[in-house]
Every structure is written in structure tokens, then in C-alpha cells.
Amino acid sequence: MTSASAVPPTDGRVTDYYSALGPLIQLAWGDNLHFGYWEGPQDRSSPQEATDRFTDLLAGRLRVGPGDRVLDAGCGVGRPALRVASSTGAAVLGVTISEQQVRQATELAEAAQMSGQVSFAYADAMDLPFESGSFDAVLAFESIVHMDRPKALREMARVLAPGGRLVLTDTFPVGGGTEPPDGGASDTGNAGNAGNTGNAGSVASLGRIEDYPGLVAGAGLRLDELTDVSEHTKFTFIRVLERIFRSRKEFERQHGVSVEEVFESLKSAHPQASVDGTAEVGCLIMAAHKP
Secondary structure, three states: OOOOEOOOOOHHHHHHHHHHHHHHHHHHHOOOOOOOOOOOOOOOOOHHHHHHHHHHHHHHHHOOOOOOEEEEEOOOOOHHHHHHHHHHOOEEEEEEOOHHHHHHHHHHHHHOOOOOOEEEEEOEOOEOOOOOOOEEEEEEOOOHHHOOHHHHHHHHHHHEEEEEEEEEEEEEEOOOOOOOOOOOOOOOOOOOOOOOEOOOOOOOOEOOHHHHHHHHHHOOOEEEEEEEOHHHHOOHHHHHHHHHHHOHHHHHHHHOOOHHHHHHHHHHHOOOOOOOOOOOEEEEEEEEEOO
């Protein structure tokens, strides 16, 4: 597998993807639209258990508690934001560029009777409508794959208060393809596109794990942790497919879309996922703080 430059996905393409495919993925996977975390191949935890486990790992790294304010940048339909708020006692504001997701997330918060602690808004994480230093922590759970990484990191750093933490997950190619496209050293400041590799037509791009120290420093943050958790997340694609095929008839009856079309859309979002669902996509956890 080789690495190729990719322009970060446009807001419209990402919004269209989640508007069309989000409900289908939710039917197969639930409300946590991100990787699950399994202890190993024998771990048959449900998607909810595996995704909640991953959320809890990130929530602990935020180091927040009652009275703190957390920004969930790219919040999806809000399940991680609700869990972070519930487990830490912090107030959480989730932002997404999908109005449909804002509505769903708000409904979830109301149903959980957490509207006073958790709220959601339409906003672009690369151009946040908040004053500098507004948040004690920022969470970006598998959302930076849809963004220009240097630009997003600078903006997330801007809204962090001094001492605040940024915790995120990102995807990267495994099994090769991690060298910069020209074979030389990566330039994390080049046109705001460094650290974006993969299929230019996809709604998501892969980063490079080795770029993160430079990306973090370029955003004015200090790196605290960079952990490869691919061995725990690599079962996600095959588990998604298993659940889709298990309920194939009901799936297609409800939505009028074939399983094959869903699979092709998943491939569009994650072009390095192999056909049998095994991982060619790695996953990392990054934690940093604002001096």
C-alpha cells in the first residue's frame, strides 16, 4: 500500500455522508459512530460495550470534573458526550457540521434528562465560534479524520484554557505507506495539509502517527501521550459487517439500500479497510495540554 496526498474532505461531502449513511450505520452499530475497543480476538463484547469502553478510556485522559467545561469537536449523535458528562460530572458542548446529528443528539440528551449538562450546536471544528480559552478540555473522537489536521489542532488549542487538555483519536495506515509522498521528511506546516494521506475522493483521510509530535507543537501544545491502540480497534470493520449481514433483510427493507451499497460507502469513508474487514487502518490516542 502506498501513501498519497489528499485534500481534506469538504464540509458538504462529510455532511452528505452522515445524512445518507448515518442511520444505516446506527442500525448495525448503535449511536457510537466510532471504533470499538476490544481486549483481544476472544472478546465478544457488543458494539455498545466496546465503544463505551473506548469512550471511557478517553474520558479519563481529559482529567476533568464537576465545574469543568468540555468541547466535543465532531460529536456525532452525542453518545460519547453524554457518557463523558455522566462519568466526569463536567458540562459538555458537542459540535458537528450535520444539522441532523445536532437534532438527534439533542433528543438523546433530553431523553437522558441531561439537557442542563450536555448541549449540542451546529459548528465547524476548524472555525469554532467560541472565545479563546473557553474550555477546560477538548475531545475529538475519530472526527479529525474529516478535517485539515493542522488547522483543526490550532483551533482546538485556541479554545483551550491554559492547562487544558486535548484528547483525540486518529487513523493511520498500517502495513506500509507511512512515508511522506515524496519519500522525504514530512512537513507538518505545508499548506495545512500535512498528515493527510489516503484517497482524495474519500470523506476521511489517514494521518501519520510520526507526524503528531510536529503537529502538536505547531498548534502550541505539549504532547503528553501518543499510543497506538490498533490491536484493540482492528476488529471494528469485521464486526460492523457481521452485524449488517445478520440483519440484511430487515436492513434493506427499512432503508431501501442494499448491504453492498453500504459496504461501498464504508469503503469510501475508510479506503484502507480491506475487503474482508481486517485492519489496514490503525488507530491512535493522542493527549496534549496547553502550557
